[in-house]
Amino acid sequence: MSERAWELVLQHVESAMLAGDLAVGDRLPGERALSADLGVGRSSVREALRALEVLGLVRTATGSGPSAGAFITATPQGGMSALMRLQVAARGFPVADVVATRLLLERTVAERLAERNAAASPEASGPVGTGDDPLADARRLLDAMDAPGLPAADFIGLDAAFHLALAVAAGNEVVAATMAGLRSGIERYTIAGAEAVADWPRMAARLRAEHRAVLDAIDAGDPALAGARIHEHISRYHADTAVPATRGTRP
Amino acid sequence: MSERAWELVLQHVESAMLAGDLAVGDRLPGERALSADLGVGRSSVREALRALEVLGLVRTATGSGPSAGAFITATPQGGMSALMRLQVAARGFPVADVVATRLLLERTVAERLAERNAAASPEASGPVGTGDDPLADARRLLDAMDAPGLPAADFIGLDAAFHLALAVAAGNEVVAATMAGLRSGIERYTIAGAEAVADWPRMAARLRAEHRAVLDAIDAGDPALAGARIHEHISRYHADTAVPATRGTRP
DNA sequence: GTACCAGATGTGGTCAGACCACACCGCGCG
DNA sequence: CGCGCGGTGTGGTCTGACCACATCTGGTAC
Structure with missing residues (x-):
């Protein structure tokens, strides 16, 4: 209940990974799509992605096409x-x-x-x-x-x-x-x-x-x-x- | 140059810690103040704080007074x-x-x-x-x-x-x-x-x-x-x- | 004088909307 | 057939607004 919105996003991604719906190399839904799906603001989605990024779990790329977007990447180092x-x-x-x-x-x-x-x-x-x-x-x-x-x-x-x-x-x-x-x-x-x-x-x-x-x-x-x-x-x-x-x- | 804005904030905080200007227990400037000082948007400041938070370096508290705000806290666990x-x-x-x-x-x-x-x-x-x-x-x-x-x-x-x-x-x-x-x-x-x-x-x-x-x-x-x-x-x-x-x- | 309560204040938390830079994709021109 | 240029959708950023909350402040009732 008192959950912060960005933590909700974090848990969503973690659950998806544990369930096998998201694996290394997969592309996450766009920030706008995630925002709409989870009922949170886009800024909250971005804060969660930032957290995942510093932990070495997500890599983002700008632009368009197959190489753009947020990707799951296990780079723990x-x-x-x-x-x-x-x-x-x-x-x-x-x-x-x-x-x-x-x-x-x-x-x-x-x-x-x-x-x-x-x-x-x-x-x-x-x-x-x-x-x-x-x-x-x-x-x-x-x-x-x-x-x-x-x-x-x-x-x-x-x-x-x-x-x-x-x-x-x-x-x-x-x-x-x-x-x-x-x-x-x-x-x-x-x-x-x-x-x-x-x-x-x-x-x-x-x-x-x-x-x-x-x-x-x-x-x-x-x-x-x-x-x-x-x-x-x-x-x-x-x-x-x-x-x-x-x-x-x-x- | 191609630095993302939130990384700039992250580096600023890291530098301040290394210089001794920020130590465990200290309170960070408010998000709005940091935003103005560093010339970035408040959302970028928040993304950096989020990164610091998941790494166990910052603890945030809402409200007002001495106990509210973002504090440096080394909780690596x-x-x-x-x-x-x-x-x-x-x-x-x-x-x-x-x-x-x-x-x-x-x-x-x-x-x-x-x-x-x-x-x-x-x-x-x-x-x-x-x-x-x-x-x-x-x-x-x-x-x-x-x-x-x-x-x-x-x-x-x-x-x-x-x-x-x-x-x-x-x-x-x-x-x-x-x-x-x-x-x-x-x-x-x-x-x-x-x-x-x-x-x-x-x-x-x-x-x-x-x-x-x-x-x-x-x-x-x-x-x-x-x-x-x-x-x-x-x-x-x-x-x-x-x-x-x-x-x-x-x- | 004291105790208490209500509004002012300032913090983080969130949302909405807008704009930018960038990389791809496809249409249309040569 | 080849090439270029604009469309399109992505993350990145900024702005402004509002909320919830904890504190502070000042006035009021006793």
């Missing part, structure tokens, strides 16, 4: 990134907690990847896998990071993509999206930290070596080693680039 | 819950991945809690802690679950609160919020699963015992045991109550 970024900005998520969570998730991801290789290796190029390397993307990114004279900002971007590629390779959508979000939440501090590094080429070289070491441990099927190495990699970087940016939260 | 719930509804997050992530996080939480106790116990009622039991809430919830004749729905609610209490006790805001969100995402299936259990009192008794066992392992300062027990607890429950609800994703 976008929503997760916005959530983390803003919660960090509002001091609801301490940066330390974000880093700790990333540490936790990434260590487990590395362990799982190594475990999978350990289970598969006894079969000697086992026929189970189709031969595709789930870490191909990660390896490609590592090679790209070897480019000499790479600007720090570009390196950081590739670094983020590498860590995300590991999470994606682990095959868990939720973990991958969360990792992407966590990274976004502390991106500002990561960049600031990199810029404060005195000898960046040296740091980049160290990071490259550590990345390779992590991948080697995964390939070797050694969960404990892979976990320890990635844990060390991340915590060491954050310790070395710690910026007193979280100070002064008291006015 | 709300935003995380909406995100997870809708992504699961859209099949962007497979239920299995949500469960796996919960397993991962909760196991680590239990291990950390046990580790903390292991480190503190040698000191024999060490003076480090103030004497407060961080798991007091969890214990209280366990006691509440002992109530005879408790309806399954109420039990499920207390169970969720118990698991969340563990995450909160670990002291990581991000993990706690994520856990709450994960739980919300699969709440529907959890309830459906419980209702399908033939001998619920027996199941409840088992769950109660497992909860106590987990807490005992934590108190004993045994990380491996605590982790294994909570892993077993969750995975066993989901295996026993598995509902073929994720089937039929193909129309």
Whole structure:
């Protein structure tokens, strides 16, 4: 009863998705049609669509024809990134907690990847896998990071993509999206930290070596080693680039 | 340039938070004032506020006086819950991945809690802690679950609160919020699963015992045991109550 | 002097209508 | 047959109006 009109629209869309009437890729009715169907104003429909958009559930396109309109699109990384970024900005998520969570998730991801290789290796190029390397993307990114004279900002971007590629390779959508979000939440501090590094080429070289070491441990099927190495990699970087940016939260 | 008007408002608020001009508890300027200040329509301001609201960053209240208006409030659990719930509804997050992530996080939480106790116990009622039991809430919830004749729905609610209490006790805001969100995402299936259990009192008794066992392992300062027990607890429950609800994703 | 009640005030919530920019679609011209 | 230009329908935005609500204010009754 005391329901706000836009929440009604939100629930309508959610119900439709749960019932299977709306799936990823489907186009929603036009804003004017939804407005008329649900008996609410168009502005209320738009507020609900905005909410769905920031959560990564809807993508809108202007114009006309089949490619225009609002589409269902499950892109949780976008929503997760916005959530983390803003919660960090509002001091609801301490940066330390974000880093700790990333540490936790990434260590487990590395362990799982190594475990999978350990289970598969006894079969000697086992026929189970189709031969595709789930870490191909990660390896490609590592090679790209070897480019000499790479600007720090570009390196950081590739670094983020590498860590995300590991999470994606682990095959868990939720973990991958969360990792992407966590990274976004502390991106500002990561960049600031990199810029404060005195000898960046040296740091980049160290990071490259550590990345390779992590991948080697995964390939070797050694969960404990892979976990320890990635844990060390991340915590060491954050310790070395710690910026007193979280100070002064008291006015 | 091609910025949508409501994104401009969003960025304005984010910048203000990062600059410290807006902090949790502060009241935002009125919608009409923001509209005038930023040179956008009031509807665009409202769309941005709606986005902030679903992300758990803003709370609005009607009326007049000091308690009315839009306030900054970092309540990430709300935003995380909406995100997870809708992504699961859209099949962007497979239920299995949500469960796996919960397993991962909760196991680590239990291990950390046990580790903390292991480190503190040698000191024999060490003076480090103030004497407060961080798991007091969890214990209280366990006691509440002992109530005879408790309806399954109420039990499920207390169970969720118990698991969340563990995450909160670990002291990581991000993990706690994520856990709450994960739980919300699969709440529907959890309830459906419980209702399908033939001998619920027996199941409840088992769950109660497992909860106590987990807490005992934590108190004993045994990380491996605590982790294994909570892993077993969750995975066993989901295996026993598995509902073929994720089937039929193909129309 | 005090207690209380009624109107003024200002907030978010909603609706209606209008206009714009944009991308497609089809008719008609060359 | 090919091409261009206007029609059409989409989201994006703005404006103005009204409502519900909680508070504040001031006057009135006691």
